[in-house]
Amino acid sequence: MCVAGCEARVRSALSRRGFFKGAAAAGFAATAVPARAAEARSFSKVVDLTHTMSPDFPTFMGKPGIEMEREFDFKKDRFNLFWWHVVEHAGTHLDAPIHFSEAGLSTDQLPVEQLVVPLAVVNVVYQAEQEPDYGLSREDLAKWEEKHGRLPAGCCVALHSGWGELATADPARFAGRDVNGTFHFPGFSPEAAAWLLKERDVAGIAVDTMSLDIGSSQEFKTHQVWLPSGRWGLENVANLDKVPETGATLVVGAAKVKDSTGGLARVLALV
Ligand SMILES: [Zn+2]
Numbered sequence: 001m002c003v004a005g006c007e008a009r010v011r012s013a014l015s016r017r018g019f020f021k022g023a024a025a026a027g028f029a030a031t032a033v034p035a036r037a038a039e040a041r042s043f044s045k046v047v048d049l050t051h052t053m054s055p056d057f058p059t060f061m062g063k064p065g066i067e068m069e070r071e072f073d074f075k076k077d078r079f080n081l082f083w084w085h086v087v088e089h090a091g092t093h094l095d096a097p098i099h100f101s102e103a104g105l106s107t108d109q110l111p112v113e114q115l116v117v118p119l120a121v122v123n124v125v126y127q128a129e130q131e132p133d134y135g136l137s138r139e140d141l142a143k144w145e146e147k148h149g150r151l152p153a154g155c156c157v158a159l160h161s162g163w164g165e166l167a168t169a170d171p172a173r174f175a176g177r178d179v180n181g182t183f184h185f186p187g188f189s190p191e192a193a194a195w196l197l198k199e200r201d202v203a204g205i206a207v208d209t210m211s212l213d214i215g216s217s218q219e220f221k222t223h224q225v226w227l228p229s230g231r232w233g234l235e236n237v238a239n240l241d242k243v244p245e246t247g248a249t250l251v252v253g254a255a256k257v258k259d260s261t262g263g264l265a266r267v268l269a270l271v
Pocket residue numbers: 089090093094095235262
């Protein structure tokens with residue numbers, strides 16, 4: 001099967017090389033990443049990288065990320081319908097560039113070519129076991145490239161810390177909140193994010209924890225480095241242990257809501 005978006009019509013899209021030179025010169029100004037050519041890929045199975053959303057899913061704010069109010073009931077009304085009250089940044093969700101920039105792209109403005117991309121999974125399960133506030137490092141990326149070659153053009157780099165399983169198995173540990181209210185979970189170090197931005201062609205980064213930054217971060221430096229560049233992030237990604245470190249295609253089915261800074265997403269890996 002050919003992945004949607006991989007056909008020849010995408011091949012005429014703009015080359016990124018010129019953009020990267022420009023972005024470096026502009027100090028990573030808030031600029032949309034142009035659409036790019038994608039190579040044809042095939043797949044034999046689909047892995048769901050999405051957690052089931054519910055009012056019980058751990059959130060950064062500590063309040064339910066979704067509330068569902070029954071508006072119509074089949075027994076009475078002959079159809080079912082809920083009103084949802086949803087926080088944009090809860091559950092498996094997208095961070096759009098506008099989340100951390102004044103004039104960045106909102107979710108509805110992201111080019112679809114940047115939402116179907118090669119997936120590179122960086123395993124830091126061992127490091128995260130030793131240090132809950134582990135920041136994925138430049139060295140981790142170098143090790144991935146030693147093993148698999150250069151990060152594929154236009155890819156998503158995903159942090160696999162092992163935290164994903166905790167979201168349902170041990171929600172308190174997943175959130176990692178200590179007695180002082182400080183979170184502790186792995187994320188991307190700002191240095192690794194800056195390196196990816198400058199040295200590689202990456203559409204987005206993903207984490208199996210609640211934030212692109214490590215839990216104890218107060219300044220959200222990784223968010224600040226990454227999102228204003230016009231790239232996206234994914235948080236609370238599930239099942240990264242069920243996909244290969246390289247070779248899968250990521251499909252980010254983010255809800256297309258006007259001016260949204262992110263939002264619930266159905267995230268799939270085509271393996
Ligand atoms: Zn978010």
